[in-house]
Amino acid sequence: MSISVDEQETTINFSRKHAGCEIWTSDTTVMTKLDKLCETSPEYYRLHAIGEIDGEIVDKCYIVSNKKMVSFRSGKVKLSESEKQARAERMRERHRAL
Numbered sequence: 001m002s003i004s005v006d007e008q009e010t011t012i013n014f015s016r017k018h019a020g021c022e023i024w025t026s027d028t029t030v031m032t033k034l035d036k037l038c039e040t041s042p043e044y045y046r047l048h049a050i051g052e053i054d055g056e057i058v059d060k061c062y063i064v065s066n067k068k069m070v071s072f073r074s075g076k077v078k079l080s081e082s083e084k085q086a087r088a089e090r091m092r093e094r095h096r097a098l
Helices: 028-040 081-097
Strands: 010-013 021-025 045-053 056-064
16 A cells, blocks of 8 residues: 555654654655664664555654754745855865864
């Protein structure tokens, strides 16, 4: 039983008081991204529960230990050429420091 794209959704639940959050999703694209984050950053992301119907995964719930890992962005930043060059130079300096 697959869920249609129109019905796939993601819910992020966190409170001001607690450091972490919970992400529930039935969106297969979001599941893939979060599964990868669980592998590459287990200190922040953990698979908590899997929902199945007739042996097929229909949703997953993840725990994020630090809700600061969840980001809300206002849009793409527009940089002038001089700002781009300044950022590029800072990145080169950081790489040299490693």
